[in-house]
Structure formats: structure tokens, C-alpha cells
Amino acid sequence: MNNLTKWVPRLITGTAIIHLTYGLAMPSGFKSLRGIVGDRFVNTVDGHPERESWFWFMWSGVALLALGEHVRWTVRETGRIPVRLGGWLLVLAVPLTVAIPASGGWLVAAVGGLALRAARSAD
Secondary structure (H helix, E strand, O other), rough: OOHHHHHHHHHHHHHHHHHHHHHHHHHHHHHHHHHHOOOOOOOHHHHHHHHHHHHHHHHHHHHHHHHHHHHHHHHHOOOOOOOHHHHHHHHHHHHHHHHHOOOOOOHHHHHHHHHHHHHOOOO
16 A cells, blocks of 8 residues: 555545535634524525525535545555546546636545546556
8 A cells, every 4th residue: 555545535534624614614604504503403504595505515525524534444444545536536626626716626636636646556
């Protein structure tokens, strides 16, 4: 197992932590959370575009966190990064980066490229 293989799951998890931290730190994020909690959670997102955006932003961070954990487990069990992981990260990152250039899509693309490199260097 090469060093890059060990780092890819950490980078995915780090990206998730940055995503979630940013979502909580941005003023509109805190406002959305406060509104959702203040309205007692149930059915408090639909019809509120700012809350909807923030909600999905946060859940995509949770999904990245789960992906990082899954890749960590995969590396521990197999000693490899699946080639498809890098491809899927790029499938997520490229449209995001084209649509919103000032986004974290660049970071996801970089991790996807590193995942492809790690997977291919293991062959």
C-alpha cells in the first residue's frame, strides 16, 4: 500500500469536515439552522429556499463524511483504492466546478485525481 492510498480517505474526510464547518460558520447557515430549530424541525425546510440550500449543503457534507469512512474501511480491508472512486469524485466535481467556479468543487476534483493516481499506482 502506497502513502497516497492512506491519504485519500483522510482527504475525503477532511473535505467533509471543511464542508460542514463552512456550512455552520457562514451567516446564512447559522440563520437557517436557527430557523429550523426555532420552528421545531418538522416540515421546516420546504418552501424556504435558503434553508433548503443550506440543508442539502450540510447533507452533502455528511455524505462525504460517510464516503471517507467507507474508503478508509476499504483501504484497511483490501489495501487498495477502487479506481471508480476517483472517477465518481470527478463526476461530482467537474459539473460543480463549471457551474460554480468559486466552490469546493476544485478540492473534490483534486481528491478525485489523487484517488485515480493511488488506484492506478497500486496495479
